[in-house]
Amino acid sequence: MPSLRCSFFGGTLTPFLYPALCASSRASIARRCPLHARYSSTTTGSTYDPPVLPAAHDSHLDPTPDNYSLTPFADRCIVTAEAGSGGHGCVSFLREKYIEEGPANGGDGGSGGNVYIQAVRGETSLHKLARRRLIKAGRGRNGQGKLRGGERGEDVLITVPVGTIVREILRHDAIADEIAEQWRNERQPPKEQTEEEEASSYRKDKWLVFPGMVPSELNRMTFPVLPAPRKSHLAALQPQAPIWLDLDKHMETPLLLAAGAMGGLGNPHFVLPNQSRPKMATRGDEGMKVSMQLELKILADLGLVGLPNAGKSTLTRALTNSRARVGSWAFTTLQPNVGTVVLDNHKGRPAVMKRRRDGELRENFLIADVPGLIEDAHLDKGLGLGFLRHVERAAVLAFVIDLSAGDAVAALKLLWREVSEYESLQGKELNAATERRMVTYSPGKITSNQGDPFGDLDPPDLNSLKPLPFLTSTSITSKPWLVVGTKADLPETQANYEALQRYLGEVKSGAQPHPSNRKNAWKHKVQSVPISAIKGEGVEVIPQLVMDLLDE
Numbered sequence: 001m002p003s004l005r006c007s008f009f010g011g012t013l014t015p016f017l018y019p020a021l022c023a024s025s026r027a028s029i030a031r032r033c034p035l036h037a038r039y040s041s042t043t044t045g046s047t048y049d050p051p052v053l054p055a056a057h058d059s060h061l062d063p064t065p066d067n068y069s070l071t072p073f074a075d076r077c078i079v080t081a082e083a084g085s086g087g088h089g090c091v092s093f094l095r096e097k098y099i100e101e102g103p104a105n106g107g108d109g110g111s112g113g114n115v116y117i118q119a120v121r122g123e124t125s126l127h128k129l130a131r132r133r134l135i136k137a138g139r140g141r142n143g144q145g146k147l148r149g150g151e152r153g154e155d156v157l158i159t160v161p162v163g164t165i166v167r168e169i170l171r172h173d174a175i176a177d178e179i180a181e182q183w184r185n186e187r188q189p190p191k192e193q194t195e196e197e198e199a200s201s202y203r204k205d206k207w208l209v210f211p212g213m214v215p216s217e218l219n220r221m222t223f224p225v226l227p228a229p230r231k232s233h234l235a236a237l238q239p240q241a242p243i244w245l246d247l248d249k250h251m252e253t254p255l256l257l258a259a260g261a262m263g264g265l266g267n268p269h270f271v272l273p274n275q276s277r278p279k280m281a282t283r284g285d286e287g288m289k290v291s292m293q294l295e296l297k298i299l300a301d302l303g304l305v306g307l308p309n310a311g312k313s314t315l316t317r318a319l320t321n322s323r324a325r326v327g328s329w330a331f332t333t334l335q336p337n338v339g340t341v342v343l344d345n346h347k348g349r350p351a352v353m354k355r356r357r358d359g360e361l362r363e364n365f366l367i368a369d370v371p372g373l374i375e376d377a378h379l380d381k382g383l384g385l386g387f388l389r390h391v392e393r394a395a396v397l398a399f400v401i402d403l404s405a406g407d408a409v410a411a412l413k414l415l416w417r418e419v420s421e422y423e424s425l426q427g428k429e430l431n432a433a434t435e436r437r438m439v440t441y442s443p444g445k446i447t448s449n450q451g452d453p454f455g456d457l458d459p460p461d462l463n464s465l466k467p468l469p470f471l472t473s474t475s476i477t478s479k480p481w482l483v484v485g486t487k488a489d490l491p492e493t494q495a496n497y498e499a500l501q502r503y504l505g506e507v508k509s510g511a512q513p514h515p516s517n518r519k520n521a522w523k524h525k526v527q528s529v530p531i532s533a534i535k536g537e538g539v540e541v542i543p544q545l546v547m548d549l550l551d552e
């Protein structure tokens, strides 16, 4: 046996799985670990009756294929947020005993509801939004008589998982266009316009007249100059167009996406010296619509990368309360699972003490378990590389390697090759394809009231797309990583693990290149840990290891 030094966890854990690696602690381990006893019974010839283990499927770590919870998941969607329209102004007159024809007293319409967005920790998927497509804030209520203003429309809040990227595709904001138009007109030499011409235009989309008015009366009526288009003061808080947000932190307060439109003006606004009882009010403004592409790149602390069937989902189950699907076939997992590893359940001393950057004590961390990678995944084999976007932003990567499935070193190299392929594709085809497919920005040039640019949400013309800025994130190869050798309970996995450990030692010392063959890749503290996820052995060191690597 090569003389391997027992590392920090080698001393405490390896003996459970590989007793030969640490002979010193054998006696104490034999008492606790049936696995160890089984190993030694074969070597010493003593009779050991393995304890009666519960039926395999009783364990939540080795569940039947149908024992899983399928949480609906979507990592991208297109939604349209529509701010509430304003309520209409009211045409009303005071009527009291002895005052038959009282003055105008119509209230103004209420302003529309706002649309807010907030990234919150509890959310893990965009599926709820993907189903909705249109998210509409409430319309303001109409004004009423006795100068009562309309109620404000109800606000809506879009909650998204932390790690969501929001990119605007299309916008329709009639009022902003009107303001821009007015601004342009002011710059031009004023046109000769008679007062009559200016004042007498009736626009059905702008004016509201006294109910019961006959057309002939309407024709005779003179309308005042339309009030200038107005925007809510809140509109100043909207992000600049085009919206491009990376919501990578939990937000305590929501962010305003689209402010509600202003309500219409009641008839007292149109009182003139020669027209004391105006029979018109203005309609509420139309709420702006913004169509956005949301993309979730899960912000987990630990991302699991492995070949299909390596045991990633079993490991996730062992560390968390997740009920990820486990099966003895490739591609059991078809969508990412996010699990929360509880470090402190507030029932005594925390399992692992770790503070966040802001000094707050960590109570948990997130694991992202994604579908397996296969060789040439970058050529779109298997499930491709797209879901690596969910480990791309993980702080630490864990390469999960099945020790019973052949050369562990070769498997690790293969995984790194695919991961670095993903990284190099990242700046090129993947983004270009995504951009081509999903993203276009054309500020609302269609302002006619007849044509609704939002009738069809598909990007209008694929050739006219202007790519948006790409996300900049730390490169995957510079992230700290560790190797988790699973299925160490199976026979004849020890030599494989030892070879892996030797290889990692060489990578660390520089005798071997980094498995991704990239320079400046992180390798100085790389470690491996043998575990049996199905028995839950060895997994308890992983939280501590990950927390240590988070500081890197």
Ligand SMILES: Nc1nc2c(ncn2[C@@H]2O[C@H](COP(=O)(O)OP(=O)(O)OP(=O)(O)O)[C@@H](O)[C@H]2O)c(=O)[nH]1
Pocket (backbone or CB within 6 Å): 061, 062, 306, 307, 308, 309, 310, 311, 312, 313, 314, 315, 325, 326, 327, 328, 329, 330, 331, 332, 333, 334, 370, 371, 372, 373, 486, 487, 488, 489, 490, 531, 532, 533, 534, 535
């Ligand atoms: N003996 C043993 N079997 C294990 C261990 N971990 C997982 N398995 C088995 O390996 C098989 C695959 O496990 P999964 O957790 O579904 O593997 P996965 O990597 O998530 O697979 P995909 O989702 O297809 O990529 C299952 O039959 C598990 O019971 C282990 O530590 N020891």
Ligand SMILES: [Mg+2]
Pocket (backbone or CB within 6 Å): 312, 313, 314, 325, 326, 332, 333, 370, 371
């Ligand atoms: Mg799986």
